Amino acid sequence: MGQEQLNDSEYYKEERGNIDIVTLRKIKELLADPCSESNYSPLSDYERRSQGTKITSAPLCDQQLEENWYRAGFTDIPTEPPSMFSCGTTYPIWINAPTGEIGSASTSFSHIQWLNTRPRAGRFKRKPNLMFKCEFTPVHDSEMYYSINWYVDQKPVIVDQTVSPNDPPLGYMSSEELKGFSAQRARVSNDDDDYVKCFIGTSRYLDDILTIDNPVFEKYKNVIYPQELIRNKANVSNTETPFLDLNIKIVNGEIHTSVYDKRDDFGFNIVNFPWLDGDVPRLPSYGIYISQLIRYARACTDVLDFHSRNLQITKKLLGQGFRFHKLVKTFWKFYKNYCQLLLKFGPIQATEYITFGISQPAFYGDIINKIRRIKDKQHHYRKCVRIIKRLLYRGYDPNVTRRTLGLVLDQSTVLYKRILKTCTLTDCDDGTP
Incomplete structure (x- = not known):
């Protein structure tokens, strides 16, 4: 998969009398030599990307990588499905074909115009489009059809894509559709981040939970904690509550804390701290x-x-x-x-x-x-x-x-x-x- 770049520096004009020569040069594509050090970027943690490396508590994630050529050390991409949780990630990538050969591409003229006027030079930009293909066995039955659902990370991208069972029964998903799905998921991810930020002020110690300024706690508490765990609101006032050894109170928009001792709520004497009339040093x-x-x-x-x-x-x-x-x-x-x-x-x-x-x-x-x-x-x-x-x-x-x-x-x-x-x-x- 290559990538072309185009900017104003690739336009050349030469004035000869009343004739303009407008030459649009096609710059060198990255397909020329992806193994050249000037055309690829090394991936980090390449030693964790081999097939024998199992996933850890911090799996690798390349979702934020920009479109480019990359290389993980001097290893080739697997041509057979890796085992589950291998290659240091939850969704290892492999290619269902032999690894490609290194090819070359040359720089050439892609557009030349001879004009007797002086218009603005035309601009051309071509983006590569990656297509994902889904192929089925032909079924010669006019009353049947194939319904395809495309998923990425267990999230639906295209639902109920109808394909004729006749030859050839093919379904496609373009990179533009995948790009739109990624943008939508990014927006949803931002919403999830907002919900996560609401739980920054939430703490739990054993069977006590404290949450401050969390409007979505009631909505997600049944998702976070199982139904078997009964949750009771302990404080009567929304501006004051004890938590562990702290008494937390909100006064004029500010949080005030003091020492809280549950034993003070009872009317009997508590035996604590040493008595110096004994053998205590x-x-x-x-x-x-x-x-x-x-x-x-x-x-x-x-x-x-x-x-x-x-x-x-x-x-x-x-x-x-x-x-x-x-x-x-x-x-x-x-x-x-x-x-x-x-x-x-x-x-x-x-x-x-x-x-x-x-x-x-x-x-x-x-x-x-x-x-x-x-x-x-x-x-x-x-x-x-x-x-x-x-x-x-x-x-x-x-x-x-x-x-x-x-x-x-x-x-x-x-x-x-x-x-x-x-x-x-x-x-x-x-x-x-």
Whole structure:
């Protein structure tokens, strides 16, 4: 099958008096020598195109190749039907004839005109037309006929092509009809691509399916999943739904996510996270707090949701033997090493995260230990003030701090009152009646 090219550079005019010589030259056809390196293009993956190569998870597909001469290595096209799934593709091609011989073609004049006027040069372009033939055994019966259906990739191209049973009973399909079928299938393929794009936001994990902005899910769900698999819509609202450990909500056209825990839907206490009054090592236990902070920071879109989850877990950990000051120290470590996860919340300092995100205990055990060690020593007043101010800067609650001081120091002493005044704790409520 050859291909001719024609453009304005192939037209030559020579003016001689009042006579124009218009010569249309026929350029060299690709049939001249298809094996010449200038006339064919090599196919990729030629080592996978041999008859002994079986199809893999990624079959070869040459559907998008342009019309041209091609060569797959130095192998010849098979002259016998290959076995199923051979040649690296689902539909291997073979030729029901001996391989052709290399021929040659010469360049020649195809049209010469002698005119006494100067008209526009005529243009001629010839396209090769490939015909597919279907031949039957003649049946000399005027009441019978052959009906031919042409298929490509199991898709009908020509349906009910009637052929006389008399000699010769031949049916044809031209390359133009095949070209029209390819164009139609391309349009259908584009429509299918639009449907496929609707499923880009669809995910499935075990028995949970999430789909966002998919108008064709109801139409194709019975095609994708078998009838034996019952599909129930779990969410009541179309703008909010839980999926795995995420609660997804659409607010003003934007997707907001937060942490979802199915156990929060029940009213009983859940036993999780270690208890430090047992044999559990203390140092690795605080690493669990960091892992949960990373999870909350990744899942939450709003900083208020992050604070809420942080308050919930720190309240539980404080009730299971964790120390407030060590939780604060652990949060500083998280803030330093994973600050990029918090950038979406805006320029918020670590002290603000601690103030609004870490639950406060009934009293601070570290303050009690520090004050007890220095209250009977020299310069204990200045040391107490320095300790209290440093801890207040780190996010300690003033009310809980005053309550803790009242447990260590006599509230009627001058030392206690001076510390409250210096640390601006006089207006705080220690919670005592």
